[in-house]
Amino acid sequence: MIIPQIPKGFRDFLPGKMNLRKKIIGAVTEVFESFGFEPMDTPCLEYAETLEGKYGEEGDRLIYKFQDRGGRSVALRYDLTIPLSRVVATYPELTRPFKRYQIAPVWRADKPQKGRFREFYQCDIDIIGTESAYADGELVIITYLVLKKIGFDNFLIRINNRKLLNAFAVKEGINDRQVPSFFRSIDKYDKIGRDGVMKELQNNFTVSKSLETKLDDYIFSEENRKQTGLSEIAKLVEGMPAGDEGLRELETIRDSFSAYGVPEKYYMFDFSLARGLDYYTGPIFETIVTEPRIGSITGGGRYDNLIGLFSRNPVPATGTSFGLERIVTVLDEMGIGGSDGTMTRILVTLFDADLMADNLRIAKTMREADLNVEVYFSPQKLKKQLSYAANRGIPFVVIQGPDEISQGTITLRNMNKGTQEVLSLGDLISTVKNSVLQ
């Protein structure tokens, strides 16, 4: 016997969970499409060189990489952004701005833990070919709409701009090579706090007293981590053109929110947000939830220089990603995700083997009325057939025995209420359909 097992960090999705995942994907897709995004897919396998060197040192280590039979070095995609960049460079004829969504698995050779897997789904939206900060704003509005639609309320979208952080770093004399590491330390503010960040910075850089004061006054200042602080933060990057540009972009994003009516409680400009990936160049954003502590559930930002790596012509781009498993984890924690659902509405029980032909006809009529119907295959005890329906969560059961046959009727049992009524097939169908609407 072969021991049934699957690789660490990989999972089976049983029907109960799969129905929930499909529901989430459906909600996400609807919002994406309502903003004009179109579906796209790419192969799960890419040449290793396409992926390598894009995510930073840590990211590269987590790429699943191996040789194919021809000795070529290939890799499972690590995210959906790099494959998209490759696509855009491959098909320059795509009309821009190019807005696509992609819901697909990605693979990372990470050590699994709560809310983290080696194979997981991302739901990406990206807008390629525009520098407008309204595009960035749209992504964040969509983030808000999607999470609301799924039923979340306890979330906070953090927004910042790499240009601000960059300008600040340059102004403070941090050299180019150290900037990513500088960002990563800043980014830990939420986790390790002010003192933790300072300690890390002091280990890697020479932190002047004035830099420390500025970090305290602007980056870590609670007051300034609100949208009202945009004018205050301006002082931080005074005289740096890139900084001004970054500020204007954030103002544009803020304007989109107020135009769209995104309530202020769901977002904040947070100057301690930096994000780990190397390729971000402009506005960056991520969503955190307070209840289960599982990092971020969405994350993204502008990456104007990435497509240039695959093409002579650099193309501006911005995008964001929803982590499907993290959303499911939060729903589970909220007690919404645990229930095993079924799409099946009715089970037609088999009272006697001779009645199978009748059952098939009943089921056919019901299916033609757009109901999901299952027929039971063997004439086992009703007790058994009913408990089967109950275990599956099927809400209605059809029973047709000698009594019904002689009267030309059908019995419909409501499994949730424990009630049943004797009806004609037509009435039965409308009863079930009306109950669906409830």
Next chain:
RNA sequence: GUGGGUGUAGCUCAGUUGGUUAGAGCACCAGGUUGUGGCCCUGGGGGCCGAGGGUUCGAAUCCCUUCACUCACCCCA
């Protein structure tokens, strides 16, 4: 890559200072009820106690090794 925790029935877990044939609840199957699930009652199937080695008259229990799972760090969705 670094550190902690846990491995006993399908699942959640008991199992005393080492001592007969390893337990419970849930789930499953059968019956109580040959036209009715959930509640109740009765019975039943299920275990290489993660694996390998050692100590011992005797090991689920002690020691070593190893594997698996899990949580945290790093990083990330």
